[in-house]
Amino acid sequence: MGNVQLEREDICVMRRQKGFSEKAERPAMTGRTEVECLMEVYFGTNFWDDRKTGAPLDKVPVHGAAEGDMLAWGNRKVRIPAVYVGQEGAVLDLCICVSLPDISEYMEKWKDREYQNLSDEELEQVENESPFGGHFDVLLSLDEARLKGTFGCGTVWNPLLPDRDRDPETETLMEAYGCSREYGWVFHRNCFEWDRTPVLKPGKLECVLVPRKQSVTAAHFVTDLSDGTWDVSGKMGDGKKQERKIQLVHPVSGDTYILTILSCEAGQREGDWGDPGSDLEYPSHYQEITYTVEPDIAPEELTVQDCEREDQPRRKGAGDNDADPSILVSSTVLVPMYAMEGGKSPNVRSAYSSLRFGPVDRAEWRAVFHIKKEKDFQIQADLVHCP
Incomplete structure (x- = not known):
């Protein structure tokens, strides 16, 4: 099965840096809801990418939004709301539910620490302890046809952050996938290419989450x-x-x-x-x-x-101690x-x-x-x- 590497996030501050400075106009709704329009998924794009070219991928629902549809993975609950397929490849979305007490305890512990002042060892500790953390690779097969991973992205919905710190794309995901606001959520999107003939009407999905060290x-x-x-x-x-x-x-x-x-x-x-x-x-x-x-x-x-x-x-x-702090070059x-x-x-x-x-x-x-x-x-x- 294919393997996709997820991009690393600064989960200490639990915020995202957007990759594009300008936003395109909202798509025409043509009788659909705004969320339906915004949730059109195109191959090779992340949650925030407005460069939509070609035809949108076809959505295939996988798990429902009810709590009974969540799957237990250790102390976490996960579900795949949908997989999107097209001639170019497939896109898989993944939702991970995070308990409010875990978020609160974590934020209280690290609230007074400046991210840029943490040592490498402390950064590792921050990442290991984060309830939003847990980096993993994603393997995907559709109808036993393995796919090749190309890239992945992730974002967080934190109920303890002010509304002004929540980006509209994550709010759209919350609404589109029926996620309860009584919890925190991690959203992953993983993009795959077909290894052989495209499977445009898959009947069986197999996905493996492989934790990283x-x-x-x-x-x-x-x-x-x-x-x-x-x-x-x-x-x-x-x-x-x-x-x-x-x-x-x-x-x-x-x-x-x-x-x-x-x-x-x-x-x-x-x-x-x-x-x-x-x-x-x-x-x-x-x-x-x-x-x-x-x-x-x-x-x-x-x-x-x-x-x-x-x-x-x-x-x-x-001088010996005259390093220029404005030089953003790593030795x-x-x-x-x-x-x-x-x-x-x-x-x-x-x-x-x-x-x-x-x-x-x-x-x-x-x-x-x-x-x-x-x-x-x-x-x-x-x-x-x-x-």
Whole structure:
């Protein structure tokens, strides 16, 4: 079945940035209600796209609006109000119901925090805890014909936000799909292309929601070169540096892993990098550690990351602490996260700190598990076409 990647939202503030600055005129109603006109779905467009070209897709209802039509997925309730089909492909809409107490508790916890001031670890926590969150991929088959996902989008209806903060497109979805205003709602739209012959009158739908992995920090540790040693546990009697071991507990299985730091050294990226001819300079100093993990675990399931972000680019000739806040360019670590130097054991991994303008003597790290907390959720439905 096809796979579609959903766009990431800033669920902390639970608002959406519109992709288009100008709105087209409302479509002519020609005897239909305004909601019916606004809910015409065209292939390749999101909830807010007014660029409607070609013919609208045919709507095929799937689940009704009654509470009994909702499907339980863990602690959430979901339903597919409709799938839209045409020669170009299919569009699937998905509604997820969110309880009011969960929304209230979440907003109360994070109300005094400024989104832009949150660390990467805090952003992960915000995303993991959000009742509107839960990123997943969508797989779709119609009459056992798999489709290829092209893109997805999402929006939120939050009953605790003022009316002025609710966009008209989400209000249209609420009305069109009969969603109760006693709850919060997440709306997803997923676009698919036919892999083979179009199925314009499908009789059976199969959809699988595949949760993405979440990042969970298991431990923090510090490496410091400023006193001539990175190993806070000291040296052994023969003068050899003692390996440092850190115990990690998997947040789902409860299994214990031992992360052993083998080495730590400062490094610098050679040469200039960035846009040729630019008057910006970029940080080049970093700290590298090598380590092993026992028992073995895939590198994509456990990573070691710097807790601090990179220094921002600055104008050439500026002072050490003169990064220009108006420069919205991200300095990216270009050294590979899992580079294996010649002669290293394949079980030895490397991690690199964020880039700095000066030597990186001290770095605070975090060990992060990337876990899948929920099982895949399969939805099957027999389809009935409206005359």
